[in-house]
Amino acid sequence: MAVVTTIERISKYVDQDVTINGWLFNKRSSGKIQFLQIRDGSGFIQGVVVKSDVSPEVFEKCKTITQESSIMVTGSVRADERAPSGFELTVKDVEIVAIAQEYPISLKEHGTDFLMDHRHLWIRTPKQHAILRIRDEINRAIRDFFHERDFVLVEPPIITPASCEGTTELFEIDYFGQNAYLSQTGQLYAEAAAMAFGKVYSFGPTFRAEKSKTRKHLNEFWMVEPEMAYVDFEGNLKIQEEMIAYIVKRVLENRKMELKTLERNTESLENVKAPFPRITYTDAVKLLQENGFEFEWGDDFGAPHETFIAEQYDKPVFITHFPTKMKAFYMQPDPDNPEVILGADLIAPEGYGEIIGGSQRIHDLELLLHKLEEEKLPKEIYEWYIDLRRYGSVPHSGYGLGLERTVAWLCGIDHIRQTIPFARTLNRVYP
Ligand code: 4AD
Ligand code: MG
Numbered sequence: 001m002a003v004v005t006t007i008e009r010i011s012k013y014v015d016q017d018v019t020i021n022g023w024l025f026n027k028r029s030s031g032k033i034q035f036l037q038i039r040d041g042s043g044f045i046q047g048v049v050v051k052s053d054v055s056p057e058v059f060e061k062c063k064t065i066t067q068e069s070s071i072m073v074t075g076s077v078r079a080d081e082r083a084p085s086g087f088e089l090t091v092k093d094v095e096i097v098a099i100a101q102e103y104p105i106s107l108k109e110h111g112t113d114f115l116m117d118h119r120h121l122w123i124r125t126p127k128q129h130a131i132l133r134i135r136d137e138i139n140r141a142i143r144d145f146f147h148e149r150d151f152v153l154v155e156p157p158i159i160t161p162a163s164c165e166g167t168t169e170l171f172e173i174d175y176f177g178q179n180a181y182l183s184q185t186g187q188l189y190a191e192a193a194a195m196a197f198g199k200v201y202s203f204g205p206t207f208r209a210e211k212s213k214t215r216k217h218l219n220e221f222w223m224v225e226p227e228m229a230y231v232d233f234e235g236n237l238k239i240q241e242e243m244i245a246y247i248v249k250r251v252l253e254n255r256k257m258e259l260k261t262l263e264r265n266t267e268s269l270e271n272v273k274a275p276f277p278r279i280t281y282t283d284a285v286k287l288l289q290e291n292g293f294e295f296e297w298g299d300d301f302g303a304p305h306e307t308f309i310a311e312q313y314d315k316p317v318f319i320t321h322f323p324t325k326m327k328a329f330y331m332q333p334d335p336d337n338p339e340v341i342l343g344a345d346l347i348a349p350e351g352y353g354e355i356i357g358g359s360q361r362i363h364d365l366e367l368l369l370h371k372l373e374e375e376k377l378p379k380e381i382y383e384w385y386i387d388l389r390r391y392g393s394v395p396h397s398g399y400g401l402g403l404e405r406t407v408a409w410l411c412g413i414d415h416i417r418q419t420i421p422f423a424r425t426l427n428r429v430y431p
Contacts, residue, residue, distance in 0.1 A: 016076065016077060033051065140250075154202055160182075169210040170209055171209045187227065194229045236358055277318070282340070288309070306351075316347060356400065
């Protein structure tokens with residue numbers, strides 16, 4: 001009896017018989033030999049069916065297998081340096097589970113709209129598969145990073161009574177006759193959790209109703225949000241650069257095949273080690289002005305500005321001390337210059353833009369009340385959040401990393417819609 005295994009684990013079974021449960025990705029034939037490209041979710045491998053080595057039934061059966069038919073293939077594992085996976089399967093038997101109808105995604109080029117309409121099938125193909133495998137690796141690296149450092153995972157609610165980040169981009173829902181919103185960020189709840197557990201992180205879907213059509217915006221995306229009691233601006237940046245370096249290292253170590261499939265140039269990634277360079281917002285404005293950009297202190301960076309700033313460095317760069325007026329109400333103003341905040345955005349290299357936004361939070365009760373009033377936010381709804389400043393308030397900090405932008409950067413792909421299994425964008429809620 002052959003052992004049932006996966007393509008990913010096949011190196012353990014050289015010269016032994018194994019069964020792979022998978023699908024036919026592609027097929028070639030030269031009369032006496034059929035080459036079956038088999039995928040099983042864990043990888044891709046070539047199965048070779050030699051007419052003289054198998055029964056006539058098996059050989060004939062292989063001819064009937066169409067693209068994406070589900071098959072259970074038994075054969076012996078052969079190490080082969082020329083094969084992309086390093087191995088080949090000498091097929092002995094095939095069991096057909098289901099013959100697939102004519103597959104909509106042929107191996108020729110298709111337009112992106114067509115592929116996004118068939119996203120449920122597109123994710124089977126090598127590049128999309130590689131992107132989502134890398135996404136999984138990043139997911140795991142993030143969780144490992146925080147748990148190794150004694151952070152506690154705390155899940156904030158997705159349905160919230162108030163805005164956390166700003167009012168313009170909320171998806172409103174009817175919550176039994178009361179207005180509620182899909183969460184833009186779990187941060188405020190993470191702050192409550194940090195006062196209960198010290199160091200926490202949340203990791204979940206967040207929703208932005210912005211009508212952006214850029215390659216960096218989704219209306220539903222995943223964000224990891226650490227929040228730490230007794231950590232200030234400086235400590236906040238330190239953990240961010242450590243985390244990014246950790247994630248990059250893990251992907252480089254564990255997802256070599258996938259990076260190769262994506263033809264990702266990994267040289268720039270090898271360089272991503274802490275510490276990261278920093279520039280203040282004010283200095284970044286000067287830099288832009290000196291280089292011919294029309295830009296005033298107080299303007300928000302657009303993609304060309306971010307890209308230009310990032311190009312000055314060979315690692316991700318922190319832009320720190322943004323104008324207080326530009327940023328969310330909860331950010332701690334710099335005591336030495338309250339016009340700017342003790343926060344930073346982390347800009348990824350190669351034009352991937354802002355991947356992290358974070359800051360020290362206001363911990364002073366009076367200052368927070370003043371800010372809520374200034375921003376005309378309804379105090380009643382934030383009572384619980386204000387309570388955190390009434391009962392044992394401490395300086396604390398946190399940040400949010402956008403998962404999809406991180407995946408796009410590490411995979412080197414140009415559009416964020418390919419970094420999430422089923423993207424939600426301005427023009428798309430299907431499939
Ligand atoms: O800068 P943002 O809006 O920060 C917050 O929401 C804070 N409350 C986070 C915190 O401090 N706990 O978003 C954080 C990150 C961005 O840097 C970006 O990577 C990602 O979330 N992001 C988006 N990703 C995809 N599509 C969008 N529309 C995004 N908006 C933000
Ligand atoms: Mg931001």
